[in-house]
Amino acid sequence: MSRIEIAAELCKACELCISVCPKECIEQSDTLNLYGVFPMRMRDGAECTGCTMCATMCPDAAIEVYRTVAEKTRNQEVAK
Ligand code: SF4
Numbered sequence: 051m052s053r054i055e056i057a058a059e060l061c062k063a064c065e066l067c068i069s070v071c072p073k074e075c076i077e078q079s080d081t082l083n084l085y086g087v088f089p090m091r092m093r094d095g096a097e098c099t100g101c102t103m104c105a106t107m108c109p110d111a112a113i114e115v116y117r118t119v120a121e122k123t124r125n126q127e128v129a130k
């Protein structure tokens with residue numbers, strides 16, 4: 051499963067990332083950051099696909115996406 055990391059101190063809580071995530075992976079946290087807003091975080095149990103829509107949309111480059119690459123099977127290796 052892919053995942054994201056959101057830099058809480060960079061987030062201004064504009065919610066653009068929430069609006070574009072097709073899997074509803076992002077939610078607002080309940081802890082204030084230095085901006086005095088409640089930053090976003092990855093929701094527990096989120097099924098992130100690593101599509102990068104959230105990171106592309108974030109105006110403050112607060113999101114990093116870690117995409118899981120499917121492990122090749124032995125047959126795929128041989129067919130190569
Ligand atoms: S990478 Fe895609 S699926 Fe994952 S949290 Fe961002 S928008 Fe959602």
Ligand code: SF4
Pocket residue numbers: 056060061062063064065066067068089090107108109110111112113
């Ligand atoms: S788009 Fe970026 S700045 Fe806006 S709420 Fe999401 S993480 Fe925060």
